[in-house]
Amino acid sequence: MMKIIIFDGTFKTTTFINRLAEGLSESHEVSIIGFNENLTHKLQNVSYVSLGSNNSKLRFLKTSIALRGFHIKQQMKLFTSLLSGKKRIIKEENLQLVVNNIQPDIVHFQWVSVLSYLTNLDLPKRTKTVFSQRGFHINVRPFVDQENMRFLKEIFPKIDGFHSVSKAIQHKSNQIYQAPSKVDKVVYSGFDFKNIPIKKNQDRGAMLQIISVGRNHWIKDYATAIKAMYLLKEKGVAFNYTIIGVKNDEELLFMIDDLQLNNYIHLISKVSQQKVYDMMCASDVLLLPSIEEGIANVCIEAMFCKLTSNIDQLWRHAGINYT
Numbered sequence: 001m002m003k004i005i006i007f008d009g010t011f012k013t014t015t016f017i018n019r020l021a022e023g024l025s026e027s028h029e030v031s032i033i034g035f036n037e038n039l040t041h042k043l044q045n046v047s048y049v050s051l052g053s054n055n056s057k058l059r060f061l062k063t064s065i066a067l068r069g070f071h072i073k074q075q076m077k078l079f080t081s082l083l084s085g086k087k088r089i090i091k092e093e094n095l096q097l098v099v100n101n102i103q104p105d106i107v108h109f110q111w112v113s114v115l116s117y118l119t120n121l122d123l124p125k126r127t128k129t130v131f132s133q134r135g136f137h138i139n140v141r142p143f144v145d146q147e148n149m150r151f152l153k154e155i156f157p158k159i160d161g162f163h164s165v166s167k168a169i170q171h172k173s174n175q176i177y178q179a180p181s182k183v184d185k186v187v188y189s190g191f192d193f194k195n196i197p198i199k200k201n202q203d204r205g206a207m208l209q210i211i212s213v214g215r216n217h218w219i220k221d222y223a224t225a226i227k228a229m230y231l232l233k234e235k236g237v238a239f240n241y242t243i244i245g246v247k248n249d250e251e252l253l254f255m256i257d258d259l260q261l262n263n264y265i266h267l268i269s270k271v272s273q274q275k276v277y278d279m280m281c282a283s284d285v286l287l288l289p290s291i292e293e294g295i296a297n298v299c300i301e302a303m304f305c306k307l308t309s310n311i312d313q314l315w316r317h318a319g320i321n322y323t
Contacts, residue, residue: 001028002106004031005098009035012034092121099123103124128160130159134169142172143172199281211279214245223251241265249267
């Protein structure tokens, strides 16, 4: 039985991490550690160890004091750091204390944002480190942010194993750091399909309902999607296009207004996962206009919902020969 730490940054872990923790906890001791103490539903057989609250100075102080116990020198150092406003140092020390206490065999870093804690972390010699690679922070940011690329080139050689969500992400990672001894396994995202509803009525109504999900970024290419909607409008197709996660985006709002699509396109804020599923089942087409995606979970979910997940249906309704 191994002792495994999953360092996610907070307790509000993603679906991927929850499934990982549940599976590992069947045979190993799993601890999720982070800087958030507010969690309504905790996984069974998984320990949650707080490093202090990011939302409450008092709770952060209480947790920091508790982690140091009766060690007078550590408590004195804590208050010296507090008086100097060195919260980051306290956070690093809190993490070190938890690692010293658990003595893990594996530490899993879930996000690039928490990798910086590895820089000064003193791990037991037997402890291995694993890092998950996914999305924007591997696919895009290092290639447009020189400082981030420099950091990753320095920190990646210290990591024992990499988990990539797709071969495309793995390829991008190898552009950042590659070595003969590098361990990088592609593990595709898993889904709990029993919680995903299936669209029962496949008959399209008079109004074609189109949906996209995800924050705005140039790689998502919502600009092209909006131009496509303009073509539908010009062809006389009756439709509604909803983009979830981009409410009040000035760039998109300007473009929508400029093309006179205000009555056709609706931008809304982030909603719960269940609400996304419900909206999928009420739609006819999922549109993913991204220039590049490692693997889009939303496409897999849409296909399971029995929702059309490509643009072909749009063009057929518009009578446009897109080839």
